[in-house]
Amino acid sequence: MALGNHSNITEFILIGLSDNPNVKALLFVIFLEIYILTIMGNVMMLLVIRADSHLHTPMYFFLSHLSFVDISFSSVTVPKMLENLLSQRKTISVEGCLAQVFFVCVAAGTEACLLSVMAYDRYAAICHPLLYGQIMSKQLYMQLVWGSWGLGFLDALINICLATNMVFCEAKIIPHYSCEMPSLLPLSCSDTSRNLIVLLCSTLLHGLGTFLLVFLSYARIIATILSISSNSGRSKTFSTCSSHLTAVTLYYGSGFLRYLMPNSGSSMELIFSVQYNVVTPMLNPLIYSLKNKEVKAALKRTLEKYVQHIRS
Template identity: 70%
Template sequence: MDSGNHSTITEFILLGLSADPHIQALLFVLFLEIYLLTIMGNLMMMMVIMTDSHLHTPMYFFLSHLSFLDLCLTSVTVPQMLENLLSQKKSVSIDGCLTQAFFVFSIVGIEAFVLSAMAYDRYTAICYPLLYDQMMSKQLCWGLVWVSWGLGFLDALINTLVACNLDFCEAHVMPHFSCELPSLFSLSCSDISINFTVLVCSAI
């Protein structure tokens, strides 16, 4: 860490996508429409899968969870982006930024694990068609989903806890519309070698 004096940073400035007020208004309308369509599309997908008994299969079970995760991911990032597009002060506190980064990291991780479970489901259906119903039981499907959630949250928790020890000095402008862990590393005046190693191990 630098030995000189530096002010303590309590918040970050998110630059967003554009500084032009007219473009920001257009972007707000565009992303609001996309966000509402995303919410409606995912809710309809989940509702159809729940109500139609023909879709009560492992593949659609995992698809409904992916829809829910997509709903969560957009709700973690887009509302703040929409707020920043309309507000003059485009700032977020360090705690708020770390919280958002945790949820983004965990949801993306859970999605990756659920997609892996779907790949195993398709492998089982193709390679063992006669044993498929026995192998992909409801208990196993729920177990794979719970393991996905557990591993995703654990992975995000480890990375976020390590990031909580970072010190932030003079640089506090983030050229993004949401908080992500790699963008926090570039603003830190601490040694980020441990953070980077943990992040790479998580990715692998």
């Protein structure tokens, strides 16, 4: 059945995080601050990487796209969450819900691919430093980035095309603060077996598939680091990938915990979902700016240039 022919149901009700007015007010302030920090932090990373020629390398090209994905990821869900925290009617149209599902899939799939690409970049830099320029050529890293976006859009498009054929009859309460495919499938009164199969395949591709690439890259990286004789050499080499490893741990840890739990709207499920969708996009620029000497140096240079421009 086409999207416009969904019978009876024209909107869903998002239960959200709490019904307590005082708690809702507190949550609104907290998530508004998180959203502002997310936008400011990731925009700052984009501007610094663009402005500083020292950061015009494959790793920071990947990081700039990761920052853009994090802005998109947060912007897909948080504004609607903030609106519902202030509203008595926590509703979202069927079309709006499916659009949210689509963009969440795009952002999540693209971020998973980018993190695996960044792991490969660290593998090339640490395990084959003399050949790094040849391995990570401009043509290759451009292809890797646009391939990540392409896979994210393709995965989302396939899932959403099947979702538009679902029929929603009576059930319309989503025990969550946002629309995601696992939350929609139980609400359909039509056959969703194909949707489940496609969702499982795409989850394996973007979840376990990309995680396996990250795992293999870091297995080689760790083996190379352990082969270094001096402690200072090992520490210096590990510091070049510690920021990325922290980001990977946060993203995959919270993501796997979110999607391995049953879709029940439990408090633990919501906590892991908030970590995955909302908190991680805010933390990524902090991780890369606080744990990365090159980014801190670039920030300092950019601020000095800005101050000089103001004075002149």
